[in-house]
Amino acid sequence: KAGVTQTPRYLIKTRGQQVTLSCSPISGHRSVSWYQQTPGQGLQFLFEYFSETQRNKGNFPGRFSGRQFSNSRSEMNVSTLELGDSALYLCASRSPSGPQETQYFGPGTRLLVL
Amino acid sequence: AQSVAQPEDQVNVAEGNPLTVKCTYSVSGNPYLFWYVQYPNRGLQFLLKYITGDNLVKGSYGFEAEFNKSQTSFHLKKPSALVSDSALYFCAVRDTARAAGNKLTFGGGTRVLVKP
Numbered sequence: 001k002a003g004v005t006q007t008p009r010y011l012i013k014t015r016g017q018q019v020t021l022s023c024s025p026i027s028g029h030r031s032v033s034w035y036q037q038t039p040g041q042g043l044q045f046l047f048e049y050f051s052e053t054q055r056n057k058g059n060f061p062g063r064f065s066g067r068q069f070s071n072s073r074s075e076m077n078v079s080t081l082e083l084g085d086s087a088l089y090l091c092a093s094r095s096p097s098g099p100q101e102t103q104y105f106g107p108g109t110r111l112l113v114l
Numbered sequence: 115a116q117s118v119a120q121p122e123d124q125v126n127v128a129e130g131n132p133l134t135v136k137c138t139y140s141v142s143g144n145p146y147l148f149w150y151v152q153y154p155n156r157g158l159q160f161l162l163k164y165i166t167g168d169n170l171v172k173g174s175y176g177f178e179a180e181f182n183k184s185q186t187s188f189h190l191k192k193p194s195a196l197v198s199d200s201a202l203y204f205c206a207v208r209d210t211a212r213a214a215g216n217k218l219t220f221g222g223g224t225r226v227l228v229k230p
Binding site: 045097 | 150157163167206216220
């Protein structure tokens with residue numbers, strides 16, 4: 001099975017711009033979560049989508065949003081970028097709940113805000 | 115609220131020696147526990163998990179971890195470390211309490227350096 005793919009891998013933006021990141025989960029997985037990784041704050045949960053519905057949201061401002069499509073692909077959007085948004089954004093594809101449950105991560109999108 | 119602590123920022127070990135990376139957690143329900151490894155400029159790679167069953171779980175690349183409910187710990191171990199095990203290791207927990215959702219909460223990470 002192909003793993004989780006994320007595009008683009010690297011992105012440079014300037015303050016005030018907006019950005020859209022894309023994630024394609026493992027085939028058959030319907031849950032996609034997004035995490036932000038920074039040296040200062042570590043790994044923090046952004047939100048989770050399941051069957052095109054946001055099920056859970058972390059403690060991030062409304063500038064961070066996402067959506068999921070009917071094929072389970074997900075996008076996250078950050079508007080009005082700030083310097084502090086520079087981070088590695090990781091997408092995770094989750095297998096169904098129960099004994100087999102595991103979140104598998106993509107390679108990430110590294111965002112640099114100048 | 116769920117939380118994870120990895121008390122050591124860095125662990126140094128000689129190649130061939132045992133490796134232990136410590137993790138303790140706090141949840142309100144039953145925990146699902148995971149270990150991930152991250153190599154430079156890469157995403158997180160799944161190593162192993164505890165969902166239910168045997169307290170000793172075995173994972174990829176010779177790693178294992180022991181779930182200890184009374185001590186709320188889930189330490190990662192490898193009997194004989196390799197230089198290629200040098201990386202950043204993360205412990206994560208999912209609280210199965212209904213209100214917690216499906217999110218993973220991560221520890222701060224432990225950098226492992228295996229010296230030849």
